[in-house]
Amino acid sequence: MGAKGQQGRKPRADVQRNRAALLEAAQRHFLRVGVGASLEAVAKEAGVGPATLYRHFPTREALLAAVLQTRSEELVARQEDIALLGDASEALRQWLRALEEYFSAFSGLPEPLMAAVREREPDNPLTLPCDELIATTDEYVRAAQLAGHARPSVKGYDLYLAAVSVAWIKGSGATDEESLDRLRALIESGYREQDGEE
Amino acid sequence: MGAKGQQGRKPRADVQRNRAALLEAAQRHFLRVGVGASLEAVAKEAGVGPATLYRHFPTREALLAAVLQTRSEELVARQEDIALLGDASEALRQWLRALEEYFSAFSGLPEPLMAAVREREPDNPLTLPCDELIATTDEYVRAAQLAGHARPSVKGYDLYLAAVSVAWIKGSGATDEESLDRLRALIESGYREQDGEE
DNA sequence: GACTTGACCGGAGGCAGCCTCCGTTTTAAG
DNA sequence: CTTAAAACGGAGGCTGCCTCCGGTCAAGTC
Incomplete structure (x- = not known):
């Protein structure tokens, strides 16, 4: 390396x-x-x-990507903790929460992140890390689906988008933590298989 | 008048x-x-x-609010159509869809809308219309809850936020219509009571 | 330790957008 | 036509973006 x-x-x-x-x-x-x-x-x-x-x-995105590098490593560390859980459903939940916190690192971060996914040109230094996060999310989703804890129709990208959205709302500062919790619960009950395990 | x-x-x-x-x-x-x-x-x-x-x-928001006035009247017209439905569940669904389209009128519109809710000072000309939309959404939610089509824990504000979020994602241009549909479905299955009427 | 050389530095400056002062013009009213 | 209030618009100060280009500094050489 x-x-x-x-x-x-x-x-x-x-x-x-x-x-x-x-x-x-x-x-x-x-x-x-x-x-x-x-x-x-x-x-x-x-x-x-x-x-x-x-x-x-050369660009604001390049600087942003370099600054995010540090935080990105924290995310990897979180993944190791999550891997110890064993429970695919709880793992997905915690990963989504970790994603959301990562996206909330700086106010206004969600915008350039979405722009990085939009532009398929690799000149944007945020594109690669984003694609990795999406792929990782998809792995968690697949694991949860195999365990019967997530609807088969859900894709990793969907929950990635949901996490970015929640971070965006949080960063806009218009909402208290209580509303955010209700929103997270809404998303969770949206992707969960409804056989009601507890 | x-x-x-x-x-x-x-x-x-x-x-x-x-x-x-x-x-x-x-x-x-x-x-x-x-x-x-x-x-x-x-x-x-x-x-x-x-x-x-x-x-x-005097401000960009004032100009924006004036421009949105026209579109706002379209929303009122949509409400009348929706009122004819009778079905509270379908009414809520269509209202959310109308909201989302309204928020997607211009690229970047969601940002100032969220900012208007954040600042509780009435000097922002977008605050009043936003509060009205939130209140209207809450009415649809309550109606759906009375009919047993929406979870009791859901608040109108939650679904308002969800609609703004979808509009934000749509406006960011990073996502195709298919992904947006899955996201909408996820939100819907998140707020719906799961007694599975169809 | 002095020299060479090329990578590196940073101030100056052009450009665009925001917003406001203030002298001038337009308009309704008398 | 006169008048005075209301409205207009250009000039200009301010901030931030980004790029030349002449000067500088550190690594390698003797």
């Missing part, structure tokens, strides 16, 4: 330092004001010029 | 003309590029200066 040692020249020290500073500043700004944060402000807080930011991350 | 004749001065002719031109231009732009359209471009197309647009509609 780390085998990049094929260049004659060693990577410059300031490059990595700047990149790290940019990522940190970007994360702070995204947390405070959402994914629409001013990139110039991010650069200034990182102590670099605008051009340096754009050289490291 | 039209009794505004209490001013000594007749309203100026150019005011109404400009207002109409602005609304028409705004609708065209909203349809073409979404609610984020450049207001300067709208003003230019309407043949007025930027200041005139802002005098008539």
Whole structure:
């Protein structure tokens, strides 16, 4: 994974330092004001010029994808916890909840995520991670279907969309946690096989 | 309803003309590029200066609310059709579908609608119409619950949120109609009482 | 330790959109 | 026709996006 040692020249020290500073500043700004944060402000807080930011991350999506990388690893860790459950139904439920939290990391995150799925061109650095999440969701759905806990008509993509939607509503700030819980319950009773196991 | 004749001065002719031109231009732009359209471009197309647009509609939301007024009347008309059904379950279903279409009028419309519900201050001209739609949805839900076609735990606001969400996903353009149909089915089987009438 | 070289940096600046002041024009009324 | 209030619209300040391009700095060389 780390085998990049094929260049004659060693990577410059300031490059990595700047990149790290940019990522940190970007994360702070995204947390405070959402994914629409001013990139110039991010650069200034990182102590670099605008051009340096754009050289490291050509688009807002590229910066966002790099910042999300950290959180993405948390998701993988969650998957290992979930794998210990054994119960496919509970696993699906917890995975959907983890997805929703991931999508809620920054205000306004759902928009670029949906845009990344729309544009099938791979120039969007968010497309690949999104496709992986969709595939993973589908695996959980299939497992739950095999165990008879999910309707056969449901696809992983559907529940992925549902999770993004809930995150979008949560991020819009118009709704209290109680309403969100009712919405989650509605979705759950929508995909569950209704043989009523408990 | 039209009794505004209490001013000594007749309203100026150019005011109404400009207002109409602005609304028409705004609708065209909203349809073409979404609610984020450049207001300067709208003003230019309407043949007025930027200041005139802002005098008539102090905020983007005010302009949006005025443009939506027309569509809102269509929704009222739909309600009359729906009232003829008699079947509370089918009425709720059709109302939700009408809501979703209304929310899909322009790309990006769901965002300001959610923001209008968030800010409880009445300075947002979208807040009032939204609250009315939520109340109407709740009436349909209650009727369906009385007929035993909807779970008692479901609130009108929940299904309002669900309709906005579907419209948001549709507007993001990342999804084909087939996926949207599965999503709608998921929501429906989520709020329906499961005694399986058909 | 000084030199070379190429990768890297960052400020300046063009562009677009938002919004507002204020001098000018239009309009209804007398 | 005169008048005065109401409305108009261009100019301009502001912010953010993104890109040149001349200067700078670090890695490798002697």
